[in-house]
Amino acid sequence: MVPRVVFGRGSFSQLDEILMPERKNSEAPFIFLVDDVFENDEKMLSRIPLLFNDQIVFIPTEEEPKTDQVDVLVDKIKGISEVTPSGIVGIGGGTVMDLAKAAAIMLTNPGKAEDYQGWDLVKREAVYHVGIPTISGTGAEVSRTTVLTGPDKKLGINSDFTPFDQVVLDPELTNGVPKEQWFYTGMDCFIHCVESLNGTYLNAFSESYGEKAEELCKEVFYNGNLSKEESQDKLMMASWHGGMSIAYSQVGVAHAMSYGLSYVLGTKHGIGNCIVFDHLEEFYPEGVAMFKKMKDKYNIQLPKGLCANLTDNELDTMINVSLGLDPLWENACGKNWKDIITPEKLRSLFKKM
16 A cells, blocks of 8 residues: 555645655656656646756656556666666656556566566565656556556556555646546546445455545536536545555456457557446446446547457457456456356457447
């Protein structure tokens, strides 16, 4: 779990105070990985507390994060400083959060990022790393995984060394997020909750966080009557609680299938989850019904026909990537999930999308 977190409007201004005790010396910089949406935002950039040899590296976020992108990024960081950095600070959405966690791990562990895709494969503690989300919903700021697309699979680096050492939750940083992106990432959080609360891994810990996150999502996306500030605050807390709800459980069908969708088609995580979840009444009838109401309320039009023209080989790859996520399927369907979730079953579901 993340050991330290600050929350509040304007709390980003505390970053200098937070980082100062963690600076090793003037030769060991902090590397700020910043979503490239802020590349020309002088007001935002001027608030980043650069000292000594600190560097900002802008991160493109059009595509889902990849293992080879992590390797290139780590090489770049090593080229910036001959000594190990004092830390990595990720400022952005889920892609930046995942890349910051992965880079922090790979700065202290040998090999390539793809070597660590899986559960508990990391052996050495990561460098100090801080997460500052600028959009709410993914839960990447709190989770113990960093989801990456590798040469053979889409799978996270899931370990006790992955979580951030410090998180700064400042709802003001979510100003300016486009409506569709706000909805898709918010629904990522809602889907986390539905999958956790309906899973076989459910326990008192995950249930308490999942129920609160689901309640907050409904306040923001369904009940309405919130001010912009209230909506931002509540959705940022929903994201945190949604991430915590799967810290001691797992996600399920939507996430497993969206991994396959993303691996073959490059579909972004949030919208991918929405596209899949829209067809999962069989598994989550109440959750899907609520999702459709929220989708209609905000006039969200999901893409159709994504899988209509795929080749058999592409569909097989999509299915195999999805089926490779055993813990997600066991959480969704129980230990005998392979009797329920067959390649033919997934093929028929994908063809609806």
